[in-house]
């Protein structure tokens with residue numbers, strides 16, 4: 001069987017693209033350079049991942065039922081994970097990427113996709129097809145492979161995008177430690193995920209503590225202007241978490257980049273980009289797993305439809321479907337990130353805003369179900385009033401940031 005589609009990168013996006021193509025009868029090969037170490041990731045995913053992609057709940061380490069947001073001054077807002085109409089899916093799933101990605105890759109192989117353990121080193125797209133070169137991790141030798149089209153699912157640094165001559169996207173850095181805690185300490189984290197805001201732990205994004213089955217994953221995000229401070233920010237987060245990490249044992253420290261902007265164009269002659277390679281990470285939350293899987297599915301469907309004439313004009317149907325479905329959500333989340341994380345005063349307002357029950361319902365309706373439904377007028381008025389009064393309160397009375405109590409390293 002001639003390989004019709006090459007997918008570079010077989011993590012969440014690449015594996016779903018391969019599964020989709022195989023179900024549509026298209027011969028597919030995945031090229032993946034890393035089959036041992038997990039992709040550095042917080043592993044928080046919405047339940048939609050399990051329903052839409054028919055995945056077993058056995059992949060879930062913990063179901064988080066409550067989020068706590070802690071402001072720069074230490075204000076705490078507890079938010080129950082609940083949508084407007086309560087369902088059994090009112091939770092945030094915590095997964096480990098080594099388990100999750102492995103499952104998806106195996107499913108792709110069971111569906112008939114081939115998997116090559118190798119690193120893409122060259123790519124040529126010509127009128128008659130795609131030629132890729134790769135270094136095999138198994139035998140160390142250079143090999144060549146031809147296909148009708150290529151899908152770049154190779155993450156934030158995307159060699160596919162680079163070899164297509166596309167520019168780098170602006171990138172944030174996220175760094176995380178997995179810390180095993182004694183059972184008595186783990187109980188505290190059982191069903192709660194915490195978000196920390198503040199200049200010393202994350203100047204323009206947020207820091208987190210996410211529970212996994214035998215450890216807690218703590219990490220920080222740092223935008224393009226703060227990437228070199230990432231280790232100091234993580235050290236400050238550990239100071240802030242203080243006693244709740246007592247008795248902890250470091251299992252792993254991991255870091256990776258996150259794209260901060262979507263690409264202007266997602267499909268080209270015989271080539272498509274999905275997930276982080278396309279810059280499809282949600283602003284505000286840095287969430288990218290669902291979006292990589294969803295973009296993998298949409299791109300694969302459009303590619304299968306146009307495989308006999310895979311021109312940019314035809315393949316860009318994927319891009320149009322994507323922005324029709326998710327454009328409003330991306331625009332809103334981008335605005336929310338700029339407004340809510342812009343400075344510490346706004347972070348205080350953001351934390352207060354999250355106490356509003358309408359804001360909580362809207363947030364989880366869109367997170368859990370991945371659709372944005374406009375709030376009724378009454379709710380919009382109540383939200384506007386609460387936000388404006390929090391804004392005024394925080395302008396008139398500055399709160400004392402925690403750094404004036406904690407021995408943080410200066411950044």
Ligand SMILES: Cc1cc2nc3c(=O)[nH]c(=O)nc-3n(C[C@H](O)[C@H](O)[C@H](O)COP(=O)(O)OP(=O)(O)OC[C@H]3O[C@@H](n4cnc5c(N)ncnc54)[C@H](O)[C@@H]3O)c2cc1C
Nearest residue numbers: 009011013033042043044120154155174275276288289292
């Ligand atoms: C520290 C951190 C925490 C995060 N936390 C969350 C979270 O809690 N929830 C969430 O939804 N998102 C989170 N994200 C974002 C999420 O990890 C990404 O958006 C998601 O993994 C994107 O999936 P992808 O399949 O597009 O790319 P990736 O998962 O990055 O996979 C790309 C694959 O391509 C392979 N590859 C790269 N180059 C080559 C090459 N030359 N040849 C062959 N293969 C290659 C890589 O080995 C990798 O397997 C986090 C990111 C970071 C860095």
